[in-house]
Amino acid sequence: MRRIAIINQKGGVGKTTTTVNIGVALARAGHRVLLIDLDPQAHLTLHLGQDPGAGQLGTYELLTGSASFAKARRKAGQNLWLVGSSIDLAGAEVELVSVVGREVILRDLLDQHVGAGRDHHRPQYDYVLIDCPPSLGVLTLNGLCAAGEVFIPLQPHYLALQGLGKLLETISLVNKRINPGLLVSGVVLCMYDAGTKLAGEVVQDVRTFFGEAKDQDLPWRATRIFDTVIRRNIKLAEAPSYGQSIFDYAPDSNGAKDYARLAAEIHAPPAVL
Amino acid sequence: MRRIAIINQKGGVGKTTTTVNIGVALARAGHRVLLIDLDPQAHLTLHLGQDPGAGQLGTYELLTGSASFAKARRKAGQNLWLVGSSIDLAGAEVELVSVVGREVILRDLLDQHVGAGRDHHRPQYDYVLIDCPPSLGVLTLNGLCAAGEVFIPLQPHYLALQGLGKLLETISLVNKRINPGLLVSGVVLCMYDAGTKLAGEVVQDVRTFFGEAKDQDLPWRATRIFDTVIRRNIKLAEAPSYGQSIFDYAPDSNGAKDYARLAAEIHAPPAVL
Numbered sequence A, B: 001m002r003r004i005a006i007i008n009q010k011g012g013v014g015k016t017t018t019t020v021n022i023g024v025a026l027a028r029a030g031h032r033v034l035l036i037d038l039d040p041q042a043h044l045t046l047h048l049g050q051d052p053g054a055g056q057l058g059t060y061e062l063l064t065g066s067a068s069f070a071k072a073r074r075k076a077g078q079n080l081w082l083v084g085s086s087i088d089l090a091g092a093e094v095e096l097v098s099v100v101g102r103e104v105i106l107r108d109l110l111d112q113h114v115g116a117g118r119d120h121h122r123p124q125y126d127y128v129l130i131d132c133p134p135s136l137g138v139l140t141l142n143g144l145c146a147a148g149e150v151f152i153p154l155q156p157h158y159l160a161l162q163g164l165g166k167l168l169e170t171i172s173l174v175n176k177r178i179n180p181g182l183l184v185s186g187v188v189l190c191m192y193d194a195g196t197k198l199a200g201e202v203v204q205d206v207r208t209f210f211g212e213a214k215d216q217d218l219p220w221r222a223t224r225i226f227d228t229v230i231r232r233n234i235k236l237a238e239a240p241s242y243g244q245s246i247f248d249y250a251p252d253s254n255g256a257k258d259y260a261r262l263a264a265e266i267h268a269p270p271a272v273l
Ligand SMILES: Nc1ncnc2c1ncn2[C@@H]1O[C@H](COP(=O)(O)OP(=O)(O)OP(=O)(O)O)[C@@H](O)[C@H]1O
Pocket: A010, A011, A012, A013, A014, A015, A016, A017, A018, A039, A043, A132, A133, A134, A190, A191, A192, A230, A231, A232, A233, A234, A235, A236, A237, A238, A240, B011, B157, B158
């Protein structure tokens, strides 16, 4: 079972679009996928056509101890489950400020939930994907502590690497102090303006940056910059307004092709490629 | 003298690109423009080819009382001044948490600075533009309290209006409690994907939303949705990597045309159009 947190504290770089569409792509390929919406904006929840809040239990109730995963998750499609978010989650940062172990609440509940499913011949889920808000606060920390891997979506624009330093520093601290297995396993290039020199140059800088980490004892020494880039495609921006993944909304679009190819690349172990 | 805060707590919607390019457009049209970078990411500062930090005084020193405007500003071009940012500003949120009047520090220093220039026959500046970070914390509050007007850049995507509620609520509170003259004078549609139905639909929703406020006693009862939209144009994303405005980097591009037209629309009073 792979537990992947999708993280970048920079806003609007494709975290939610990536979580939804690789989640649905993997589910359509027959894998059992749990999606967790850790953002009070609840865009992941809305993107799947689900109601944030509205009497539903979700990540807020999980983090504040009033629900288990079994209670908080809902079916979102074939092979697909969701723990949704709500605006209440905005209060979590403040509510949890002096709670002991406030960064590992999600991890412990998830361990209980998947541990509970362990007597079957296969794990409860093949993939757990955690969509994080554009910040490095307690919500994202819960994502980092509950995950085994991090994917970083990047928009290949000038300054894409600027915020990376702070993010990697945070990941380093979590790896050192709380979650020793945590690795940055992938970088996803999103909103890629094909054919522009800017995109090409930034990708080159990103490859160089991660290439230099190869022989160092760092959680990003083996990060894959996925070969599949997600091209800018208006269909990807339209799909959420219909509460659909790209595969339901526009299955023949470049957006669908790119995310399907990315999901396949994610599922294949690096050595196979 | 118009003091305009450029605000949207959503990340990556065009705040900095708009501040730089309308600032430079107005300066090129002969107006005296002061730009203030209130974002610890210092993108405005970098976009103008200036060094964030690096021994320069800037907004951090202003807000923590160790510099005046006269000391902290630097010339950034013809008719153009800048108070730059630095990573130190990230600490301001914490450092100012219990400082009395922490939201009006910028306002008071700006009043002193422009007041000091008042014995000339024309004001120190024609425009003061304040670029705010993607949050509604003490930095953005300083922008809101120092300004007379707010421009809201919006990317016309699904959920563009979602964050607006929280932003307008904050503006309302500032207007009620601290800055009674504060108005939302404009909405700038940025990163507009021309020819797509999504952009058209969202703009329609935005117009409807602000139209409904017309007869109410609200700080956004007279908000102009600028007719000029800023189309998506890769040149606008490339310019900052050269430390240039769009007018120096690609003067014949759509990006330059759109921002020049927007600056003209901003400068013309609504009744004239
Ligand atoms: N490849 C793409 N082409 C066109 N539009 C896209 C693409 N990817 C995402 N978008 C759109 O861009 C906007 C930002 O994307 P998204 O919400 O996935 O980013 P995010 O990193 O999750 O943002 P936030 O920081 O607010 O959580 C959304 O309106 C989305 O629909």
